[in-house]
Structure formats: structure tokens, C-alpha cells
Amino acid sequence: MSEQLQTTPSQTVGPFFSFGLVWPDGPFVVPEGTPGAFRIGGTVYDGAGVPVPDAVVETWQADPDGRFDHPDDPRGAVRWKDFRGFGRSATDPEGRYSLLTVKPGPLPVAGGAVEDSREAPHLNVSVFCRGMLVRLVTRIYFPDEEANAEDPVLTSIDPARRRTLIAEGEPPGYRFDIHLQGEHETVFFEL
Amino acid sequence: MPTYQPHTYRPDTPSHPPAAFPEYRSNVLRAPHRPFELLPQRLGEITGPLLGEGRVGPHDNDLTLGHDGEPQGQRIIVAGRVLDGDGRPVAGTLLEVWQANAAGRYRHDADRHPAPLDPNFTGVGRVITDAEGRYSFTTVQPGAYPWRNHDNAWRPAHIHFSLFGTAFTQRLITQMYFPGDPLFAQDPIFNSVRDPKAREAMVARFDLDTTVPEWALGYRWDIVLRGKNPTPLEEEDDDE
Numbered sequence: 001m002s003e004q005l006q007t008t009p010s011q012t013v014g015p016f017f018s019f020g021l022v023w024p025d026g027p028f029v030v031p032e033g034t035p036g037a038f039r040i041g042g043t044v045y046d047g048a049g050v051p052v053p054d055a056v057v058e059t060w061q062a063d064p065d066g067r068f069d070h071p072d073d074p075r076g077a078v079r080w081k082d083f084r085g086f087g088r089s090a091t092d093p094e095g096r097y098s099l100l101t102v103k104p105g106p107l108p109v110a111g112g113a114v115e116d117s118r119e120a121p122h123l124n125v126s127v128f129c130r131g132m133l134v135r136l137v138t139r140i141y142f143p144d145e146e147a148n149a150e151d152p153v154l155t156s157i158d159p160a161r162r163r164t165l166i167a168e169g170e171p172p173g174y175r176f177d178i179h180l181q182g183e184h185e186t187v188f189f190e191l
Numbered sequence: 192m193p194t195y196q197p198h199t200y201r202p203d204t205p206s207h208p209p210a211a212f213p214e215y216r217s218n219v220l221r222a223p224h225r226p227f228e229l230l231p232q233r234l235g236e237i238t239g240p241l242l243g244e245g246r247v248g249p250h251d252n253d254l255t256l257g258h259d260g261e262p263q264g265q266r267i268i269v270a271g272r273v274l275d276g277d278g279r280p281v282a283g284t285l286l287e288v289w290q291a292n293a294a295g296r297y298r299h300d301a302d303r304h305p306a307p308l309d310p311n312f313t314g315v316g317r318v319i320t321d322a323e324g325r326y327s328f329t330t331v332q333p334g335a336y337p338w339r340n341h342d343n344a345w346r347p348a349h350i351h352f353s354l355f356g357t358a359f360t361q362r363l364i365t366q367m368y369f370p371g372d373p374l375f376a377q378d379p380i381f382n383s384v385r386d387p388k389a390r391e392a393m394v395a396r397f398d399l400d401t402t403v404p405e406w407a408l409g410y411r412w413d414i415v416l417r418g419k420n421p422t423p424l425e426e427e428d429d430d431e
Contacts, residue, residue, distance in 0.1 A: 005276050005415045007203040008392055009384040011366040012215070014351060016297040020289025020315045021353060023246075047220040054301075060239055060359050070238035072198070072358070086240035107234050124235050124359055131217035133208035133383045135362060137230065157228060180221045188223050189230035190204070191360050 010135060013128040015054045018090050026088035029059065029101035034081060036064065039173035040140065041098030044091050044127065047181030051095020055129035057178070059087040059099060059140070061122070066105025091129075106147055120147035120154065127178060137189045140176045141166045161187050199232040200360040200417045201276060208383035215379040216340050232360060239359040242285040243319055251317040254290075254330035262312035264293025264331030266407040269367070269395065272324040273354065276418015280324025286414075287353040288316045288328065295334030295348075304336050329407060335374055347374035347381060356416040367412050368394045 013021070030037050044052040062068055063080035070077050089097035101123070109117040120141055127136040141148055143166050148154055154162055164186045167174035179186050211222040230236065250256040255266060269288075273281040291297045291314060294306035298313050314333075318326045333348045349366040356362065368381065372394075375381050384390040392415070401409025 003278060004201075004418060005274060005278055006386075006389055006392065007206040007276060007417050008363065008365055008414045009386075009389045010207045010363060011351075011383075011393070012380055013353075013364050014366075016291075016299040016302055017289060017351065019298050019313065020287060020351060047224075050220075052221070058362075060235065062235060068234060068238040070241065070357075072237050073234060084240065086242070109233060119233060119235070122235075126359075126362055128364055129221060131215065131219075131221035132210070133212055133215065133218065133380065134210055135364065136210075136223065137227075139230075153230060161225075181224050185223055185225055187225075188227050190227035191200075191230050191232065191236060 010133060012130060012133050013056060015130040017054075017056065017128075021056055021088070022090050023088060026090075027099045029061070029084055029087040029099055031082050032100065034083075034102060036102045037100055038102070039098055039100055040123075040167060040176060041089070041096060041173070042175045042177040043095045044097065044129070044178045045095065045180065045182070049182065051091070052129055052180070053091055053093045053095050055091045055095070055097070055127055057089050057091070057097040057099075058126040058128075059101070059123040060126075061085055061101065061124065062104040062107055064102055064105050066107050103142060109152060117152060118147060118150065120145050120151040122151075122153075125178075136180070137191055138178065138186050139165050139189070140174075142174065143167060143169050157187055198419045198422045199237065200358065201420050203276070203417045205386055206384075206389045209385070212379065212383045215383060236359050239357060239361065240355055241283070241357065242355060243283050246285055247317045247319055252328040254288075254312065254314060254316045254328065257313070258311040260311045262292065262309050262331050264309075264312075264334075266329065267332050268327060268329050268401055268403065268407045268409045269350065269412060270325070270327035270401050270409065271395075271412040271414065273320050273326060273356075273414045273416065274324055275356070275361075275416050280320070280322070281356055281416055282320055282322045282324055284320050284324075284357065285355055286318050286320070286326050288318075288330075288350055290314045290330065290333040290350040291336055291348075293331050293334050295336035306334070306336070332369070332408075335372075340379060341377075344377065345374050347372040347378050352414065354414060354416065361416040363414075363416060365414070366393060369410070370394055370396055
């Protein structure tokens with residue numbers, strides 16, 4: 001066993017990241033024109049209800065079959081069309097972010113302890129902004145999924161706060177606002 | 192029927208700043224008030240984007256290139272390794288870096304510091320680690336700059352780093368500092384890291400072997416991403 005090293009500490013992304021982190025293709029988890037693609041986005045709010053214009057929202061998700069193009073997926077890495085799985089959108093001056101993606105498939109729950117247990121379709125989300133010294137992690141679930149009722153993460157959350165993790169339908173896409181504080185504070189996770 | 196037995200990642204919370212750190216004033220309205228919920232590490236957490244060569248252009252590892260002339264300032268080389276918490280190299284991973292110019296000014300519309308922009312410096316770079324986890328880029332020494340956090344507040348010179356590692360759990364955005372900076376003591380961002388050893392790990396060291404004669408000063412900075420928990424399966428796993 002090798003020596004265990006301490007993780008390099010997190011620091012704030014600061015206010016001036018956009019020229020370093022914004023990619024022209026950042027918001028495109030899938031290219032424009034991909035069958036089933038939709039926009040998902042919303043506004044990031046601070047504790048005064050003011051939009052946060054200097055945040056960056058990143059997503060990571062499975063493909064529509066619930067697979068990852070990654071060697072640590074024990075079912076094998078597969079690539080679904082031009083699916084990147086990763087999205088990045090800096091917020092605009094009104095605090096809005098927006099991504100183009102497809103709905104992920106459900107995921108088998110690791111360990112196999114409960115045979116039929118599945119995680120409902122969701123996006124893992126990282127939020128970085130001026131003022132935060134660490135990444136904030138949350139999840140986006142979809143409103144029209146029966147599987148939400150059985151999802152082991154959603155069902156572990158106080159029902160009163162669970163809805164902060166579920167996007168609203170905003171045809172042809174979805175809306176997911178992020179509240180850093182306040183009455184509607186989004187549920188954030190420790191990994 | 193495969194069993195989905197993931198190798199999870201060890202907790203590393205003590206290395207990081209707390210979520211709430213009001214000495215950093217803009218933290219006050221942005222740090223969540225409620226405790227974080229525990230997210231078990233499953234497939235979506237132990238995987239992550241593997242972004243590689245396609246994201247890096249030919250001159251992206253040299254921030255002094257790509258303009259009509261050379262930027263002002265002290266030319267430096269920053270080099271090091273990206274390792275996981277067990278000292279294993281993280282190969283083929285993307286690093287994104289950005290920084291102020293030598294005068295302490297960012298190429299950003301919101302930066303109002305009355306220091307000159309440099310027409311020959313943007314301040315953005317990207318590199319991919321090699322098989323041994325090594326990275327290296329050339330730039331100029333960034334300047335310190337004032338901000339309004341407290342009376343006569345100045346940020347120590349720093350370079351921003353963004354890394355993905357190989358898993359969602361390993362995602363890291365941080366800052367590299369320069370040795371002996373007299374501004375450390377008054378900087379709440381640097382001091383938000385409460386563990387002195389972890390704080391020191393954000394400071395690069397000057398390295399004469401990395402220094403190129405007649406050309407550029409060299410600094411070494413290794414970055415450690417979160418390490419894995421041992422799993423019962425690991426001993427049988429030939430890939431490890």
C-alpha cells in the first residue's frame with residue numbers, strides 16, 4: 001500500500017473565469033439536431049434572491065441507455081452517438097445557464113444488494129461561483145418519471161425539500177433553478 | 192450477471208475550505224445554510240468526463256505565444272505531476288489554467304483594476320498530462336491585484352487550475368500560489384484552508400532544475416486528486 005496523499009485543496013473559481021473556462025461547445029452534451037435533444041437550464045440565485053452572473057454549472061450524466069463511456073463502468077465503456085456526457089455553461093448577466101442534452105437512462109444501483117433497485121434518470125451537477133470556495137454538488141431529476149418514487153437518493157431526502165431536485169417541464173425542455181440559500185434552498189450533496 | 196461493485200473514493204473534506212467562510216465577504220450570500228446530504232458513490236459518481244487531446248490546441252501549453260509579440264513580465268515555467276491520493280499518476284487528464292497578466296489585470300470585462308492590459312497576453316492555457324501524470328506550461332508571473340473584500344485587500348499572485356481526474360468525485364478547481372508571498376497573511380481565500388499542511392500544498396516551489404538558463408524561471412507544483420478506498424476486489428484486480 002502506497003502512502004496516502006492529502007487532496008490539493010479547493011479554491012474559488014473567482015469572478016474572472018469566463019475567458020478560461022468557457023468553451024464554445026460547452027453547453028452541448030449532444031450536438032444540435034440529436035434525436036430527443038432538449039434544452040435544460042435555469043437561473044442561479046443567491047440568498048438575497050439576486051441572480052448570480054458569475055457561476056459555472058457543469059453536468060455529468062449517463063447516455064439514454066444508462067451507460068457511461070468510461071472504463072470504470074463495469075458493464076463496459078460504450079459511446080452513444082456524439083454524446084459527451086458532460087456539459088458546461090457559465091451563467092449570463094441574468095444568472096441563467098442553459099445546456100442541450102438528452103434524457104439519461106436509469107442506473108443500476110451498485111453493490112447488487114437490492115436486485116431491482118435503480119437510480120431514476122438524473123444529471124449530476126457541479127456549481128462553481130465567485131464566493132464559493134468549494135464545488136457545490138446537486139442533482140437534476142425529471143418531473144415525468146415514475147422511477148423517482150423508488151430512487152434511493154431522492155427518497156433519502158426530506159419530502160419537503162425533494163422537489164428542489166426535480167426540474168420543471170418547460171416544453172420543449174426543462175427548467176431547473178438553483179437557489180444557493182433561502183426558503184427554496186436547493187439540496188446540495190456531500191460526495 | 193455482473194455485480195456493480197464500484198471502487199469508491201475516500202473522504203477528503205478536511206483538505207478543503209468549509210462551505211461557509213464569511214471572512215470572504217461574497218461567501219455570505221452564497222454559501223448554502225443547510226447541511227449537505229450524503230450522496231452515495233455509484234456509477235455516476237465514480238465515472239466522469241475523460242477530456243483529452245481534442246480539447247487542446249498546438250500552443251495551449253505556452254501562454255506567451257499566440258499574439259503579435261511577447262507579453263510583458265517575468266517568463267516562468269510551471270511543471271509538476273497530477274497524482275491520485277495513493278500517489279498514482281493521473282495520465283491523459285485535462286488541466287485548464289487561467290491567470291492575471293504581469294500587472295495583475297485579467298482579460299475580463301468585469302476587472303476594473305486600473306492596471307494595464309497587455310495586448311500580447313490573454314492568460315489562458317490548457318495541457319494534458321502524459322503517461323506519468325506530468326504537465327508543464329510556460330507563462331509569465333502573474334501580478335497581485337487589489338479587491339474590495341476588506342480594507343486594503345490584495346490577492347496574492349496565483350494561477351487558477353481546473354482538473355477533472357477520471358471521476359465526478361475528483362473534479363477540482365483550485366489556485367496555485369508562489370513561495371514566500373507577503374500577501375498570504377491577509378488573504379481570506381488562501382486562509383480558508385484551515386489545515387496548515389493542506390494550505391502549504393497550494394504553494395509551488397522554485398526549482399532550479401525546471402529553470403531554463405537564459406530563458407525562464409521554473410516552478411514545481413504537484414496536484415493531488417482524491418484517492419480511492421480499498422475494495423475487497425482490488426487484490427484480485429490485475430489492472431490496478
